Amino acid sequence: MLALRLKSHHYMTALLSSTTILLILYLQNSLLVFTYGSYGFVSERSPCACSACMADRGKSNWFNERYNPNVPILLNSTNSVLNANVSSWWEELQYSPTAGNYTRVVDQLFHLFPDKEHYSDAGPDRCRICAVVGNSGNLLGSRYGPLIDHHDFVLRINKGPTEGYEKDVGSKTTHRIMYPESAVDLDNSTHLVLLPFKILDIQWLISAFSTKNITQTYMEVPSTIKANKDKVMIVHPEFSKYVYDNWAEGHARYPSTGFLTLIFALHICDEVNVFGFGATSDGIWHHYFEKTLTSYEIGIHGGKFENETINQLQQENKILIHRGWA
Structure with missing residues (x-):
């Protein structure tokens, strides 16, 4: 016993x-x-080590209905085949009846550029805080430069310059999202993130780093570009359609570069701060580097709806908008 x-x-x-x-x-x-x-x-x-995590899906039903953590963000050789719905939608964006064959063009990509998974390091030990910097005139006089530069990632859009505007927009750039018609030279540490709206955009990227023979799309484009080819990324067409369907809810023809960049940041960052979006304090829409007035209500993008969605993201505590004049 x-x-x-x-x-x-x-x-x-x-x-x-x-x-x-x-x-x-x-x-x-x-x-x-x-x-x-x-x-x-x-x-x-916890999905990340930040005080608030983008991937925390228990905070907002509105966000959860739209956010798909499994959508492919960037092209690589293992995910490049487009499903029928994406292929059909993307083909409708082609303005040229002589656009090249998508499969043959993509096959050339990864002989030149990195072919790997990016940003698969999300987890409870990571806290990646990002600044998405738009081109609004509300940045002028904001003195946001040091705050912007303090972020882990700083994503800039199209041609928005930093030189001469450092006090307001900062000097750090980790990612520059662009397409051929908005291309600018980059330093060796910046990721060139191509946002392709057409097959010719991908052909231009290949050409810019090889034959340099493409100089015209629907307008004149640079035949080459100064950038680090080992830091080149290409946004997946399925991601663009996802933004169009889930976030722009089918408004207009396709989302704007700024809106796509912001949703891109929601997927690669744990916290997102937004600068340079919206109007100035007197309601005027223009770029901080030029005086030409713009309008978010006209054109091929659903600017009004995009603006409402961005404001809703702030109300849902998923982003923090810095308005400059506020």
């Missing part, structure tokens, strides 16, 4: 020791977030 009790005692001791070790290991490797439920505190793994 005594032997049985001792055996039982040793078994319970071993069981408790094993449980304690497993618990310690779990706590060491998990960042816990505590929420109050019907039966007390319930722990769950």
Whole structure:
């Protein structure tokens, strides 16, 4: 009887020791977030190490209905085949009846540019804070430069310059999102992120780093570009359609570069701060580097709806908009 009790005692001791070790290991490797439920505190793994995480899907039903964490963001050789719906939608954007064959063009891409998964490091140990910098005149006089440069990633759009505007827009650029008609030279540390609206855009990218023979699309474009080819990325056409369907909700012909860039940031960042979007304090829409007035309500993009969606993202506490004049 005594032997049985001792055996039982040793078994319970071993069981408790094993449980304690497993618990310690779990706590060491998990960042816990505590929420109050019907039966007390319930722990769950936080999707990132920031105080607020983009991938936390328990905070906003509106956001959850639109955000798809599994959509392909960037092209690589393993995800480049387009499904029928994406292919049909993307073909409708082609303005040229002589556009090249998508499959043959894409086959050339990864002989020149990186062919790998990007930003697959999301997890409870990562806190990537990003600045999306638009080109609104509301940046002038904002003195946001040091704040913008403090971010892990700084995403800039099209031709928005930094030289001469550093106090207001900063000097750091980690990603420049562009298409052939908005191309600018980059330094060696910046990612060129091509946003292709047509097959010719991808052909231009290949040409700009090889034959340099494409100089015209629907307008004159540079035959080459100064950029680090090992940092080139190409936004997946399926991602563009996803933004059009889920976030722009089919408004206009296709989303604007600024709107696509912002949704792109929601997928590669844990926290997103937005600068240089919207009007100036007196309601005028223009770029900070030129005086020509623009309008978000006309053209091929659903600017009014995009603006409402961006404001809703702030109301849902998914982004923080810095308006400059506020």
